[in-house]
Amino acid sequence: MEKLKIFSFLLYFAIYFQSVGQTKYFVLENNTKDFEVSRFTMNTQSLYGINREVILFNLLKKEDTLIGEDGKLNGQSDYNIILFSILPNLTGKEDWEKIDVDTIQSSFITLDELEQLHTKNSLSYFNNVVKDTTKYFNTYKIIVKKENNYYVPKFCLLQFYSVRNRPHVFTNVYGTINTEDSRYTIIEFEKIFKETYPRLDFPLNRIDKEPLSFMDWTRDRKEYLSKKFTLKNNLIGYQFWTYIDWTKHDFQYDFERGIDRFLYLPGKGIIGGSFDFYFYFHRKKLPIKYSDFIQNIKEEKLMIADSFK
Known part of the structure; x- marks a missing residue:
């Protein structure tokens, strides 16, 4: 078992460094007309006990949906979110580095290519x-x-996220933000889970367990609306949490968990959240313990952009 774990460790890092060498880049231009951009900065101190920053770049683009037979729209204009999250370099002080764009032009991607990735990763085809x-x-x-x-x-x-606001009877696939969905807190959902699967660990709490090779978990992945949140200037935000298991070993970045709890503000995008996968990976550098991560999950704690506090 130990040899298998070492082999998995080496294989993971070989694949990881290979992927880094194949990185693609999207250049954020000033004054773009193809999409709206919102940028928010969050401090990590209150959630992870370390004074660093996470920066969120929301690329928002309107998406006209529900076209009728007469060619007219049958609903509101929805929109898609392409979210870049800049995480702190916890092994050093600098989170950004200067780059010569002339040397990497062959690795540039366009907005169209990003939108294709959005479709590929937010829709399910039979x-x-x-x-x-x-x-x-x-x-x-x-x-x-x-x-x-x-x-x-x-x-x-x-x-990627798709904002599609409509009554909860409609299906919300993984990657959907729906402010009209039914509300469930993590604690409420955990109670239902335990009543349904009394012999299983609640997936969100498997932070220190060996990952399960259990593809059926992917069937249930979903963003759940938890509550409304009153922000600065009486703005109303919507807090969501992601129902997803821990899928990797503790020596791997479990990045599929993404921004596992987040705060969404209509018209602005995602303005707050948590990145437990990243900070748990670096837990030895933090002053918080395993029990703090679990408590943060139960209480649905997250960081909020400084401009909305």
């Missing part, structure tokens, strides 16, 4: 092979321009 990952960690990175220089983050997570 003829597709089941996917156990829908997010990308350091495989795709955003590049930002500051004055005359370009910068790229050292640690970047890319994930």
Whole structure:
């Protein structure tokens, strides 16, 4: 068993470093007309006990849905979110590094390619092979321009959401934000889970357990609306949590968990959240314990952008 774990460890890092070498880059241009951009900064102190920052880049684009036979829209304009999350470099002080864009132009991706990734990872097709990952960690990175220089983050997570607000009787597939959905807190859902599966651990609490090779878990993955949140200036945000198990060994980044709890503000995108997969991986560098991670999950604690506190 120990030899198998060592082999898995070496294989994981071989694949990881190979993927880093194949990183694709999206250059965030100023004054773009193709989508709206919102940027939010969160401090990690209150949640993870360390004074660093997480930056969220929301790329929002309207999506006209529900076209009728007469060619007219039958509903509101929904929109899609492409979310880049910049995570702190916990082995150093700098989260960004200067980059010469002329040397990596062959690795650039366009907005159209990002939108294709969005479709690929937010819709389920009956003829597709089941996917156990829908997010990308350091495989795709955003590049930002500051004055005359370009910068790229050292640690970047890319994930996708579709905002589709409608009554809860309609299906919400994995990756859907629906502010009209039924509300369940994590504690309420855990109680239902225990009544249904009394011999199983609640998936969110399996943070220190060996991952299960149990593909049926992927059937249930979903973002659940938990509560409304009153923000600065009486703005109303919506707090969600992601029903997903822990899928990797403790020496791996379990990045499919993504921003596992998050705060959504209509018109702005995601303005707060938690990244337990990343900070638990670096837990030895933090002043918080395993029990703190579990308590944060139960209480649905998250970071909120400084501008909305």
